[in-house]
Amino acid sequence: MSQVSTTPGGGSARATFVAAYSAVTLAQITNALPGALNGTFANDFHTSGAGLTWIAGMFMMGIVVFELSWGLLGDLFGRKKLIYAGAVATAVGSVLAALAPTTGMMIFAQAIGGIGAGILFPISLSMIAAITPDHRARARAIATWAGFLSLGAVISPVLAGLTAQIFTVPSAAGAPGGATAVFHGWRVAYYVAAALAVVVLVVAVRATDSAAPQGRKLDLPGQSTLALGLIAVLFATVQAVDAGFGSPEVIASYVVGGILLVLFVVIESRTRQPLIHLSLFKNSAYSITGIVAVTGMFAFLAIAFSTSVAVGGLALADTWKVGVLFVFIQGPAFLLIPVVGWLIHHVAPRWALTAGFAFMALSGYWLSTFSLGVPEQFGGTPWTAFILPLLFLGIGFALTIGSITAVAINTVQPKDIGMASATTNLLRDLGFALGPVIGSAIAFSIGASVFAGPLAGILNGAGLPADAVAGLSQIPPLGFLSGWDGVIAQFSGQALAGGAPQQAVSGMVGALGAVQHQIQGVAGTSLGQGFQMVYLVAAVAATISALLTLFISGRSTAPSADAIAETTEANAEAAADAAAVTCRD
Incomplete structure (x- = not known):
């Protein structure tokens, strides 16, 4: 732990605890909300695959790209200021999300909310650590902090489901053209x-401020190249969902991102106070831990994101049902806190890690056998069938989320514990961010490929001319599912602009209407096959992670009292990304 200083006579310890616990609960609620709502977003915003991925992934991007800097800024300038900033950013992002009329506005709201949560997670932990210098008292406070974090992960899907169920009502004003406008209750969440x-902001006014500026310095070149490099790579992967991996913008973004990340490595190898000590990766055991932190958490969030879209967006299940499923995903992380804590301290934590990844793999393999893309009332897989495999996913997550950092700490010397913990957290969060991004790229690319042949057959059978068939075949399957009216309007406008007579266009629109349900059925099953593949890929990633952990060996010497305290703090901090689906989650 860094040496800390508190403001003399300033603030209340009780207010500090209340502010920290409510802040981490708030951060986790906003972190987990998209996980239960991705299917709703697809239907309400009529978004593309890339748009849905941005909504799910942008929040995590806001956390990941600045993760190593928020704690440092709090150390330098005072954590109370950072709590204010995090609460304000979260409030602004939440209000913008509630008001968002379009996919673009929702993505922007998620970016602001992600920055707010990215501040609140580490700063709330630092605030309580600063006022509890005794190791035992600090361990109890951190355990309580982790409990409130996990509680937020359970509250979030319940909140999403209940508000969507209770507050979704037709608007009295109606919509243009005589259609019925609907107030979507998820906005209330x-x-x-x-x-x-706002409550966090008010309570934080009476909290005790603290800082630890001694020997701390902001690594602006390293932070800038890391943030921009990660953004470029993630942007390229998301854009590939719609544009394809061969598009010029995707290739250019990968090139720029690769160059920036190489520069980051060069900078970190030469600076005196780096964000990441690259020498950590000379330790093979730590390197393996870093790999499984990415692959294992990718597997977790890829499964969670796929479930949200497959059940909520393709099977059209009620939002409250998706919320219930996410309680089974998030609940074990809350309920099993004492069990996991005992395992980490009494059994080699790598065995808990291996078992956790095995549970995740079992969940992914099981879910990959489900028939996806068809609503339950038309013979699709019942939503209740997802409960048991998702419970296995939740148990696996509970076993791994704290164990990853514990294993990482056990592979390094006591003097490197702080940096090992922070670096592992970054890699773990990168895995979270990659879950919805890579998952979407797999699902929507496979879905579009499978959809192309049957769609052309349906359109040709409906008597549409070849140029119309070619134009409509460029529309991804999610477009036909979530935005049929928009597809028809776009098709009509392009046909008229191309010189087609109004009567001919009306005839083609009528022909499309006659085969609408057939097209949408094929679109759903095509995307269902894509998400089956995501489940399978995630299961393979979890299997590889489980096998790799068998090759990890830890320190043979017993850690000191300070190392034990750092380990306890790191394990609690590792829980800071316990939700997420976006997707995320």
Whole structure:
């Protein structure tokens, strides 16, 4: 732990604890909300595959790219200021999300909310650590902090489901053209989050401030190249969902991102106070831990994101049902806190890690056998069938989320514990961010490939001319599912602009209407095959992670009292990304 200083006579310890616990609960609620709502977003915003991926992944991107800097800024300038900033950003992001009329606005809201949560996670932990210098008292406070974090992960899907179920009503004003406007109740969940952010802001006024500026320095070149490099690579992967991996913008973004990340490595190898000590990776055991932190958490969030879209977006299950499923994903991380803590301290934590990844793999293999893309009332897989495999996923997550950092700490010397913990957290969060991004790229590319042949057959059978068939074949399957009216409007406008007579266009629109249900059925099953593959890929990633952990060996010497305290703090901090689906989660 860094040496800390508190403001003399300033603030209340009780207010500090209340502010920290409510802040981490708030951060986790906003972190986990998209996980239960991805299917709803697809239907409400009529978004593309890339748009849905941005909504799910942008929040985690806001956390990942600045993760190593927020704690440092709090050390330098005072954690109370950072709590204010995090609460304000969360409130603004939540209100914008509640009001968002379009996919673009929702993505922007998620970016602001992600930055807010990215501040609140580490700063809330640092604030309580600063006022509890005694190791035992600090361990109890951190365990309580982790409990509130996990509680937020359980509250979030319940909040999403209940508000969507209770507050979704037709608007009295109606919509243009005589259609019925609907107030979507999920927006209330974001208003609740904004209200909680105001509570955190008010309580934090009476909290004790603290800082630890001694020997701390912001690595601006390293932070800039890391942030921009990660953004470029993630941007390229998301854009490939719609544009394809061969598009110029995707290739250019990968090149730029690769160059920036290489520069980051060069900078970190030469600076005196790096964000990441690259020498850690000379330790093979730590390197393996870093790999499984990425691959294992990718597997977790890829499965969670796929479930949200497959059940909520393709099978059209009610939002409250998706919320219930996410309780089974997130609940074990809360309920098993004492069990996992005992395992980490009494059994080699790598065995808990191996078992956790094995549970995740079992969940992914099982889910990959489900028939996806068809609503339950038309013979699709019942939503209740997802409960047991998702419970296995939740148990696996509970076993791995704290164990990853514990294993990483056990592979390095006591003097490197702090940096090993922070670096592992970054890699773990990168895995979370990659879950919805890579998962979407797999699902939507496979879905589009499978969809192309049957769609052309349906359109040709409906008597549409070849040029119309070629144009409509460029539309991804999610477009036909979530935005049929928009597809028809776009098709009509392009046909008229191309010189087609109004009567001919009306005839083609009528022909499309006659085969709408057939097209949408094929679109759903095509995307279902894509998400089956995501489940399978995630299961393979979890299997590889489980096997790799068998080759990890830890320190043979017993850690000191300070190392034990650092380990306890790191294990609690490792829980900071316990939700997420976006996707994330």
